[in-house]
Amino acid sequence: MTIGSGGRINLPARQRRVLGLAEGDEVVVGVEGSALRIESRDAAIDRVQRKVRERFGDGRSLSDELISERRDEAAKEAGEMEDGLKRSDVD
Numbered sequence: 001m002t003i004g005s006g007g008r009i010n011l012p013a014r015q016r017r018v019l020g021l022a023e024g025d026e027v028v029v030g031v032e033g034s035a036l037r038i039e040s041r042d043a044a045i046d047r048v049q050r051k052v053r054e055r056f057g058d059g060r061s062l063s064d065e066l067i068s069e070r071r072d073e074a075a076k077e078a079g080e081m082e083d084g085l086k087r088s089d090v091d
Contacts, residue, residue, distance in 0.1 A: 026041040
C-alpha cells in the first residue's frame with residue numbers, strides 16, 4: 001500500500017469488507033503508538049461507550065448527573081444574586 005496524492009490511502013476491498021465499510025461511510029482515524037487505527041464511526045462510538053462503562057459503571061447516566069449539577073449551580077447563583085439585590089436595597 002502506498003500513500004497517494006494529498007495523503008490518500010486506498011483500503012483494499014478485503015479490509016473494507018472485514019470492517020463492514022462501504023464507499024461514503026464515515027470513519028474515525030487515530031494513531032496508537034506507531035500504528036494507524038481506522039474504524040467505522042459506530043465501532044468508535046461502541047469502543048468509547050465501553051470505556052466509559054468500565055470507568056463509571058453500567059446504569060449510570062453521566063449526562064443526567066451533569067444536568068443536575070448545572071441546575072444546582074444555577075439555583076445557587078440565583079440565590080446569591082437575590083441576596084446581593086436585597087443587600088443593595090438595604091444600603
